[in-house]
Amino acid sequence: MILSPARRLAATRAVLLPEHKPxxxxxxxxxxxxxxxxxxxxxxxSIREIADAVGMRGASLYxxxxxxxxxxxELCRIGHEEHRRSIQRALLECGADPRDQVVAYVHAHVAMxxxxxxxxxxxxxxxxxxxxxxxxxxxxxxxxxxxxLEDIVQRGVDHGVFHVAHVWxxxxxxxxxxxxxxxxxxxxxxxxSRQVAEVYAEFALxxxxxxxxARKETS
Amino acid sequence: MILSPARRLAATRAVLLPEHKPxxxxxxxxxxxxxxxxxxxxxxxSIREIADAVGMRGASLYxxxxxxxxxxxELCRIGHEEHRRSIQRALLECGADPRDQVVAYVHAHVAMxxxxxxxxxxxxxxxxxxxxxxxxxxxxxxxxxxxxLEDIVQRGVDHGVFHVAHVWxxxxxxxxxxxxxxxxxxxxxxxxSRQVAEVYAEFALxxxxxxxxARKETS
DNA sequence: GTCTATATGAAGATAGAC
DNA sequence: GTCTATCTTCATATAGAC
Numbered sequence: 001m002i003l004s005p006a007r008r009l010a011a012t013r014a015v016l017l018p019e020h021k022p023x024x025x026x027x028x029x030x031x032x033x034x035x036x037x038x039x040x041x042x043x044x045x046s047i048r049e050i051a052d053a054v055g056m057r058g059a060s061l062y063x064x065x066x067x068x069x070x071x072x073x074e075l076c077r078i079g080h081e082e083h084r085r086s087i088q089r090a091l092l093e094c095g096a097d098p099r100d101q102v103v104a105y106v107h108a109h110v111a112m113x114x115x116x117x118x119x120x121x122x123x124x125x126x127x128x129x130x131x132x133x134x135x136x137x138x139x140x141x142x143x144x145x146x147x148x149l150e151d152i153v154q155r156g157v158d159h160g161v162f163h164v165a166h167v168w169x170x171x172x173x174x175x176x177x178x179x180x181x182x183x184x185x186x187x188x189x190x191x192x193s194r195q196v197a198e199v200y201a202e203f204a205l206x207x208x209x210x211x212x213x214a215r216k217e218t219s
Numbered sequence: 220m221i222l223s224p225a226r227r228l229a230a231t232r233a234v235l236l237p238e239h240k241p242x243x244x245x246x247x248x249x250x251x252x253x254x255x256x257x258x259x260x261x262x263x264x265s266i267r268e269i270a271d272a273v274g275m276r277g278a279s280l281y282x283x284x285x286x287x288x289x290x291x292x293e294l295c296r297i298g299h300e301e302h303r304r305s306i307q308r309a310l311l312e313c314g315a316d317p318r319d320q321v322v323a324y325v326h327a328h329v330a331m332x333x334x335x336x337x338x339x340x341x342x343x344x345x346x347x348x349x350x351x352x353x354x355x356x357x358x359x360x361x362x363x364x365x366x367x368l369e370d371i372v373q374r375g376v377d378h379g380v381f382h383v384a385h386v387w388x389x390x391x392x393x394x395x396x397x398x399x400x401x402x403x404x405x406x407x408x409x410x411x412s413r414q415v416a417e418v419y420a421e422f423a424l425x426x427x428x429x430x431x432x433a434r435k436e437t438s
Numbered sequence: 439g440t441c442t443a444t445a446t447g448a449a450g451a452t453a454g455a456c
Numbered sequence: 457g458t459c460t461a462t463c464t465t466c467a468t469a470t471a472g473a474c
Contacts, residue, residue: 006354008347025457043263044348047450059452060458068450125344128227129263135225166410169418172403173396180395191385199388207422244439266468279440281469441474449466456459 008039010186011117020078020119026064028054033071038118042072042126072126073134079123080141083112087145098156099210105149106178106201107194113182114193120182149175156208163209174204227258229405230336239297239338245283247273252290257337261291261345291345292353298342299360302331306364317375318429324368325397325420326413332401333412339401368394375427382428393423 014035021027032053036045047068048058065071090104113120127135127142150171156162164170178200185196233254240246251272255264266287267277284290309323332339346354346361369390375381383389397419404415 006347006349006351006358039347041260041262041347043260046448048448056457057459058450059460062451063457066451128225128258128260130225132225139225166418169410169415170422172399173419173422176396176399177392179399180391184391191388196388199385200392203389203392203426206425206428209425265466267466275439276441277468278442278470282439285469287468439474441472443471443473445468445470447467447469450464452463453461454459455461456457 008041009117009121009183011038011182012186014038014118015116016078016119017082020082025054025056029061029064030071030074034075034118034122037072037075037126038121042068042122042129069129069131069134072122073130073138075119076123076127076130076135076138077141079116079119080138080145082116082119083109083123084141084145086112087148091148098152098159098161099205101152102156102162102174102204102208102210103201105152106174106204107197109149109175109178110181110197110200111193113178113180114185114196117182117185120179124179124182146171146175153208156210161210164207170208173207177203227260228336228340228402230257230401231405233257233337234335235297235338236301239301244273244275248280248283249290249293253294253337253341256291256294256345257340261287261341261348288348288350288353291341292349292357294338295342295346295349295354295357296360298335298338299357299364301335301338302328302342303360303364305331306367310367317371317378317380318424320371321375321381321393321423321427321429322420324371325393325423326416328368328394328397329400329416329419330412332397332399333404333415336401336404339398343398343401365390365394372427375429380429383426389427392426396422 014031016027016031016034022030029050033045033050036049036053039045046058047061050071051058051061065074086108087105090108091101094100094104123138127138130138132139150168153162153164153171153174154167157164157167162170181196181200185193189196191199233250235246235250235253241249248269252264252269255268255272258264265277266280269290270277270280284293305327306324309327310320313319313323342357346357349357351358369387372381372383372390372393373386376383376386381389400415400419404412408415410418
C-alpha cells in the first residue's frame with residue numbers, strides 16, 4: 001500500500017458525531033473547518049475557504065466564532081475530550097491486570113484515531129497554533145491521557161508482567177504507533193477500525209514483553 | 220516527562236550537516252527556513268521571517284531561491300535523502316537475517332529522527348504543501364524507504380522468523396514509532412540518539428514476534 | 439547579492455445595512 | 457444571522473538602483 005504523499009491524510013470526510021457537534025450553522029462551520037484544517041493545516045486554511053465550504057461569506061463566520069483560533073480551540077478540545085472519554089470508559093470496563101489495561105487503552109486510542117481521523121490530525125498536529133489561553137483545557141486533557149498510559153506501563157513493570165527498561169520510551173512508542181493511524185486509515189481499508197485496534201493492542205503487548213492478557217487464560 | 224504542547228517539537232536547534240547544506244548565504248537561508256518551518260509549519264512561516272533570521276530583507280531571498288516552495292522542496296529532499304542513505308548504508312553492513320535487517324533499519328530510522336529532528340518534522344509533516352512537480356524526487360525516496368521496511372518484514376515472515384498476520388500494519392507501526400521521536404527528542408534527553416535507536420530496535424523485534432537477532436547467538 | 443520601493447493579492451477581522 | 461463594503465496588515469514576488 002502506497003499512500004499519496006500529496007495528501008496530508010488519506011481520509012476524505014470530516015467525521016463529527018452529533019455529540020461533538022454544535023447544532024445549526026455553528027456545527028456546519030466547525031465541520032468545514034475540521035476538514036480544511038486537517039488537509040491544509042490551520043495556517044494553510046483561510047476563514048474565506050471555511051465560509052465557502054458552508055456556503056456563506058467570511059464575515060458571517062464571526063456570528064458563530066469570535067476568531068479563527070477559537071474554531072481550532074474547539075476542535076482540539078473536542079478531539080482530546082473524545083480521546084480521554086473513550087480511554088476512561090475502556091479502562092473502567094477492564095480489570096486490574098496491566099495487560100488488560102494496555103489492551104483497553106490501545107483499543108480506545110487506535111479506534112479513536114481511525115474513526116475520527118481528521119479530528120485526530122488536527123487535535124494532535126495543530127496544537128502548536130493554539131495560544132496557552134485558548135489551549136489550556138486541551139493541554140490538560142492531553143497530559144492526562146499521556147500520563148495514564150505511562151502509569152499503566154509502570155504498574156505492569158512493577159507487577160512483573162511487563163519487561164521494559166525504559167517505561168517512558170515504551171509509552172511513547174505505543175502512543176506514536178496509534179497516533180499515526182489517523183494519517184492512513186480510511187473506511188475503505190481492508191480491516192475495520194476495531195480490527196486495526198486489536199492488531200495494535202497485540203503489538204503493544206509484545207513490545208512490552210508481555211504474554212497474552214490474563215483474561216485469555218482464565219476464560 | 221511532560222512535553223510543552225505549545226511547541227510543535229522539543230528541539231530548539233536546526234541541524235544541517237555540511238553535506239546537507241549549500242555553501243554561503245544559501246545555506247544560511249535554508250537553515251533558517253528549516254527552523255521556522257519546523258516550529259510554525261510551512262504555511263505559518265513567512266519569507267520575511269526567514270529573511271529576518273538571516274539578517275536580510277525578504278526580497279534578497281529571491282537571489283537564492285525562486286520561491287518559498289523551492290526552499291521547502293530542498294529541505295524535504297535533503298531529509299528523505301539522508302533517511303534513505305543512512306538506511307541503505309545500515310542494510311549493506313548487516314547480513315541477510317531479517318532480524319538483523321530490522322535492527323539495522325530501525326537504528327538508522329530512529330537515529331535520523333533523533334539527530335535531525337527539525338529536518339524530519341519538516342520532511343514528514345510538510346510534504347502535503349509540495350506540488351507534485353517540486354516534490355517528485357522526495358515522493359519517490361519516501362516510497363522506496365517505506366517499501367524497504369515492508370519487504371524486510373515480509374521476508375522475515377516468509378522465513379519464519381517474524382510472526383505477524385498483517386505485514387503492512389507491522390511496518391506502519393514500526394515506522395510510526397520512529398517518526399514520532401523527532402517531536403520529543405532533544406540532545407538533553409536522558410539517552411543518546413543511539414541508545415534510543417537501540418531500545419526502539421528491540422521494540423520492533425518484539426512487535427514482530429522475533430527472538431534476539433542471529434548475530435547475538437553466533438558471536 | 440542586497441537594497442528600497444512597489445505590485446498584487448489575500449489574510450483576519452469589523453461596521454453597519456437588511 | 458447574513459450580507460456588502462471596508463479596514464489594516466501581511467503575504468509572495470518583482471523591478472530596478474547600487
